[in-house]
Amino acid sequence: MRGAQAERRAMLDAALFLFVMTLFALGLRRPFVWVLAYLYIDILAPQKIGWTLTPMLPISFIAFMLAFAGWALVDAKSQIRFTLRQGILIAFLGWCFLTLQWADFPEDAAYKWEWVWRAMVFAIFLPFTLVTRLRLELALLVVTLTAGAIIISSGLKTALGGGGYGSLYFFVNDNSNIYESSTLSTVAIGLIPIIWWFMNHGRIFPPDWRVKLFGGAFIFACLLIPVGTEARTGLVCIGVLALLLLRDVKRRMTFIVGGIALVLMAAPFLPTSYYERMGLITGHEQDQSASTRLAVWQWTYEYALENPLGGGFDSYRGNKFEYRLPQVSENGSTTTVEYKDVVDEARAFHSSIFEVLGEQGWIGLFLWVWLHASGLWQMEKLRRRWRGREGASWQSPLASALQMTQVIALVGSLFQGIAYQPVILLIIALQCGLWTYLKRCEEAAAEPRSSRRRAAHRSEPQRATSASNAARSAPASEA
Amino acid sequence: MIDYLALALTHALILIAILRVFMRDDLDREDRPGAEPEEAKPSRREARRARRAGGKARNA
Numbered sequence: 400m401r402g403a404q405a406e407r408r409a410m411l412d413a414a415l416f417l418f419v420m421t422l423f424a425l426g427l428r429r430p431f432v433w434v435l436a437y438l439y440i441d442i443l444a445p446q447k448i449g450w451t452l453t454p455m456l457p458i459s460f461i462a463f464m465l466a467f468a469g470w471a472l473v474d475a476k477s478q479i480r481f482t483l484r485q486g487i488l489i490a491f492l493g494w495c496f497l498t499l500q501w502a503d504f505p506e507d508a509a510y511k512w513e514w515v516w517r518a519m520v521f522a523i524f525l526p527f528t529l530v531t532r533l534r535l536e537l538a539l540l541v542v543t544l545t546a547g548a549i550i551i552s553s554g555l556k557t558a559l560g561g562g563g564y565g566s567l568y569f570f571v572n573d574n575s576n577i578y579e580s581s582t583l584s585t586v587a588i589g590l591i592p593i594i595w596w597f598m599n600h601g602r603i604f605p606p607d608w609r610v611k612l613f614g615g616a617f618i619f620a621c622l623l624i625p626v627g628t629e630a631r632t633g634l635v636c637i638g639v640l641a642l643l644l645l646r647d648v649k650r651r652m653t654f655i656v657g658g659i660a661l662v663l664m665a666a667p668f669l670p671t672s673y674y675e676r677m678g679l680i681t682g683h684e685q686d687q688s689a690s691t692r693l694a695v696w697q698w699t700y701e702y703a704l705e706n707p708l709g710g711g712f713d714s715y716r717g718n719k720f721e722y723r724l725p726q727v728s729e730n731g732s733t734t735t736v737e738y739k740d741v742v743d744e745a746r747a748f749h750s751s752i753f754e755v756l757g758e759q760g761w762i763g764l765f766l767w768v769w770l771h772a773s774g775l776w777q778m779e780k781l782r783r784r785w786r787g788r789e790g791a792s793w794q795s796p797l798a799s800a801l802q803m804t805q806v807i808a809l810v811g812s813l814f815q816g817i818a819y820q821p822v823i824l825l826i827i828a829l830q831c832g833l834w835t836y837l838k839r840c841e842e843a844a845a846e847p848r849s850s851r852r853r854a855a856h857r858s859e860p861q862r863a864t865s866a867s868n869a870a871r872s873a874p875a876s877e878a
Numbered sequence: 879m880i881d882y883l884a885l886a887l888t889h890a891l892i893l894i895a896i897l898r899v900f901m902r903d904d905l906d907r908e909d910r911p912g913a914e915p916e917e918a919k920p921s922r923r924e925a926r927r928a929r930r931a932g933g934k935a936r937n938a
Contacts, residue, residue: 407882411885414885415885418889418893422896425896425900427901429900429906431905432896432900435896439892471911474906475906478907483882513918529905530906531904531905531906531907531911532904532908533899533902533905534903534905537895537896537899537905540892540895541895544891544895545890545892547884547888548884548885548888548889549884551884552880552883552884552885554883555880555884556880570881570885603895603899604898615908739928791912836911837912839912840911840912841912842911843910843911843912843913857887
């Protein structure tokens with residue numbers, strides 16, 4: 400039995416290795432595939448799933464270098480634009496490097512910097528490669544489907560009765576990247592608007608019954624992730640998504656009634672443990688996780704007042720606090736509440752805002768907030784500008800979907816330290832890509848008009864001269 | 879087993895997606911950004927269906 404399992408794992412390892420090598424080989428003909436390969440490796444981490452072949456080569460690093468090399472050597476540079484948000488990201492990256500110099504915990508900070516800089520550099524670079532609609536869509540599709548591998552497998556396990564907080568098994572169980580319950584919940588809910596966009600406007604897989612069927616099942620799997628992981632953040636994200644969707648749906652009342660009916664129908668199927676955990680959203684007094692959060696946030700605020708330039712990555716390791724936690728015990732018909740002193744130290748930030756504030760200080764927080772606020776504003780601008788334009792059906796919905804994804808990521812960020820999460824940075828990069836691409840589209844559309852105007856302008860003096868000539872010649876002819 | 883199924887499905891879709899656009903010129907460059915591509919030729923299955931529908935209409 401164990402032998403058969405090992406054989407299956409070896410097959411999986413070989414298949415993943417072969418897949419990565421196929422992507423690398425396809426990139427020789429079309430170097431953009433190397434960019435896709437990096438996106439895939441960054442999200443799924445196949446080198447952690449396999450344990451012999453895939454970890455043998457530093458595939459993530461190879462894909463990173465190939466993506467840059469392919470772009471530098473082959474891509475036409477005339478199409479690229481540099482955006483303000485990429486500039487903010489560069490400033491944020493530079494600032495993170497500076498805070499590294501005075502970090503409270505240099506070793507831990509250096510360890511975190513190792514993956515943060517790579518995620519940020521790739522997010523700065525990615526928009527340069529997204530020069531056509533097909534590339535934009537393909538990158539978005541690869542991000543969605545790669546995250547989908549984790550989501551579909553976890554969703555199926557949940558549907559078949561697995562799951563529970565911290566007990567739902569993923570391909571990789573080291574809480575890295577999106578293999579962490581709350582992060583996966585946030586990303587899964589955030590991807591729903593993008594899947595919906597593919598179901599209606601995709602060009603690589605034109606929307607037909609197969610796309611709609613797969614997309615519907617995919618969205619259902621996404622909704623099951625907060626149930627399977629029992630992550631409270633996921634439930635909050637679903638609520639926010641429902642509110643956001645109200646803005647775009649045509650029949651609002653039907654949507655609200657349908658949503659309520661769906662919740663009522665799903666309620667009996669949810670496990671009891673889920674209700675118990677969700678009940679802690681409101682009654683946080685008895686919950687150590689929530690009490691710790693409040694204490695950490697208080698500590699971080701005071702720390703930032705003392706260290707306005709931040710304490711470098713992982714500065715939370717310096718925190719230590721005591722607080723009283725009520726312990727309820729039931730003995731027969733009597734319920735006793737005892738207050739117990741709890742000492743906590745080196746507790747993580749549990750919020751991206753406080754993560755950035757504690758690590759990068761007020762300057763870092765300003766840059767981070769600017770980066771996100773400008774994204775929300777840009778997507779809103781695109782959403783309104785392209786809505787209802789003739790022959791432009793996909794642009795406004797895509798801007799809307801990317802904006803919703805970002806809002807959900809930000810809601811998730813309130814309760815988790817995911818400020819430098821690579822997937823969220825990729826969403827920012829895709830937003831920058833869409834912004835520049837649509838700008839180029841508008842310029843290209845305006846070009847013939849302006850050249851016509853220029854031509855008209857040029858011919859006007861000629862007309863004027865010929866008219867005056869005619870006027871001059873007229874008396875002569877009359878004479 | 880579920881893991882293998884999810885991995886196989888998504889990996890197959892990624893590969894199909896890449897191969898579908900692999901040879902298209904507008905992957906790397908658009909002569910006029912934003913211009914809608916020409917109507918793609920109907921697939922063989924769609925053409926067959928259209929023929930059948932036409933045949934039925936004629937028979938009727």
